[in-house]
Amino acid sequence: MKKLSIVLVLLFLFPIAFEAQNVNTEKSEVHFKINNLVFSNVKGAFKEMTGTLDINSENLSASSINVCLAAKSVNTGNEKRDADLRSEDFFYVDNNPSICFVSSKISRSETGYTTTGKLTMLGVSRDVSIPFTYKDNTFIGAFKINRTDYHLAENANPFVIGEMVKLTITCVVH
Template sequence: MATTKWSLDPTHSELGFKIKHLMISNVTGRFTQFEGEAETEGDDFTKAKVVANINPASIDTSNQQRDEHLRNADFFATDLHPNMTFVSTKVEKAGDDTFNLYGDLTIKDTTKPVKLSVEQNGVATDPWGNVKAGFSFSGKINRKDWGINYNAALETGGVMLGEELKIQGEVQLVKQA
């Protein structure tokens, strides 16, 4: 079967996250600059090879002061580590339109395995003849596994930031000619 290449449509894709703040609510954010590609056998995504690159300096939490803090050495150290990557290692069918996507996530030169839950939302042809495939994904990581350890103790007990980071996104891929 022929190999099909797909590229990320950045205008119809998003990459977000959530983390506990003060142990009582979530702060959400997103990365505005990322790219990705996939290789499949025909249009079958069950054996897809996926690669994504994320610019951590593009972090946006709707608060400029917090975003600058997230870019510094306490968190992403974007001056020293200008890229985060995800490279898939395996796809496992979980249901009719659902998959577990396993891969290696590199943040701050540390690479660890992750598992993402993926739902394939369908394939459609846009008005200009481009074939597109849509996916929703989610997962959880422990930020300390990548050396993102910053925190502060609260007077009332507990800490300012949770360790678990929830990742979620929407991806639209465009089939390449």
């Protein structure tokens, strides 16, 4: 009877353990770094992230990631620059309020996992792969994108604004 009770409890709890978890907006952010004027870097972050992660290490084919950043939350610590980044010349947040990633595949890698999916920004969707670790309800990943692939400041002088953007993601779920 005791074994049956344990089995029933485990069967009841099993589905709960693998339900999608919501992003903890207060603890999640995406940091970025881009070359500026060839010799320096501009660093900043997006602090408003929403969405869900469903990482099932026992069944990765059933796992998924669906998260969005509020483009207006871009912050470099420079109010004038941030206003420029929110303008039509960059993120055009009035017409493009979200930057979203939706996974199509999650697989194991030598250092943790890799997710592949669509990153959509400024109305442009591109396939990206993000290597990441997932431990204690925290997703940590880093990857690079070419800003011109998304028409982000595509008319900017590449000597003034670099093309490659390094992104580092910390996403905590609850």
